[in-house]
Amino acid sequence: MDTKIKAWWLGHSAFRLESPSGKVIYIDPFLSGNPTTPDDQKNPDDVDYILLTHGHEDHVGDTLDIAKKTGCKVVAQVELSHLLKKHGLEEDQRVEFNKGGTIHFDDFSVTLVDANHSSSFKGEYAGEAGGLIISFEDDICFYHLGDTNVFGDLELYGDMYQPHVVAVPIGDYYTMGPQEAAICVDMLQPKIAVPIHYGTFPVLTGDPEEFKEFVAEYSEADVQMPKPGDQFLG
Numbered sequence: 457m458d459t460k461i462k463a464w465w466l467g468h469s470a471f472r473l474e475s476p477s478g479k480v481i482y483i484d485p486f487l488s489g490n491p492t493t494p495d496d497q498k499n500p501d502d503v504d505y506i507l508l509t510h511g512h513e514d515h516v517g518d519t520l521d522i523a524k525k526t527g528c529k530v531v532a533q534v535e536l537s538h539l540l541k542k543h544g545l546e547e548d549q550r551v552e553f554n555k556g557g558t559i560h561f562d563d564f565s566v567t568l569v570d571a572n573h574s575s576s577f578k579g580e581y582a583g584e585a586g587g588l589i590i591s592f593e594d595d596i597c598f599y600h601l602g603d604t605n606v607f608g609d610l611e612l613y614g615d616m617y618q619p620h621v622v623a624v625p626i627g628d629y630y631t632m633g634p635q636e637a638a639i640c641v642d643m644l645q646p647k648i649a650v651p652i653h654y655g656t657f658p659v660l661t662g663d664p665e666e667f668k669e670f671v672a673e674y675s676e677a678d679v680q681m682p683k684p685g686d687q688f689l690g
Contacts, residue, residue: 457620457647460595462690465682467492468656469515469602471623472500474690476595477563479504483588483600486517492656494685501525507566507590508532509602510575511539511582514656520544531559531566535583536575543578555586563593569613571604573631589617596620599644603653605632606639614644621689622646625653626667627660634662638670641677649677650688
């Protein structure tokens with residue numbers, strides 16, 4: 457796909473994106489404790505924004521350390537944002553919003569949409585889990601589903617936002633497995649689907665090859681399976 461943005465999968469649910477103007481965006485930066493993230497990607501020092509889907513430790517990950525190091529903005533659902541402040545995030549780095557809300561930055565916007573999952577941070581309620589729809593100015597729409605199973609509103613999101621790229625959890629056990637994930641792709645009808653949230657730990661048994669086979673049954677999306685640390689856009 458011809459795109460101005462750049463994207464890397466860093467293992468599990470973590471991504472690094474670079475906007476057309478060069479802004480560096482991390483999604484769910486579970487890096488230093490992630491056994492699949494390459495060592496040279498575990499401690500970023502050039503971050504402008506962190507976007508979080510929900511509060512679980514394998515998604516918040518290194519957010520507080522990165523924010524302290526870089527001064528980046530941290531975008532999160534209201535309750536999670538308040539908990540991050542409680543644990544050291546500076547007030548001027550917090551950007552809070554809620555489902556249905558869209559925030560505009562530089563050359564991109566972020567909309568928080570639903571996900572069917574739970575959310576807590578350090579044992580406290582962290583609001584509801586969500587998905588992130590990131591729309592780049594004069595470029596693509598990137599939809600990170602977060603942790604979820606299949607649900608009917610995905611078809612509506614596909615019609616409304618027309619995502620070009622979707623990042624879909626397939627690992628099973630804590631999220632949906634490959635077949636449910638492929639049905640999500642069918643509902644969203646993206647050009648590219650990237651399987652995530654698998655293989656990090658033994659319990660996450662979802663197979664990306666199986667996911668690819670199911671996707672081929674349901675849609676014409678191109679399934680890309682980057683290795684952790686690989687760039688797959690731009």
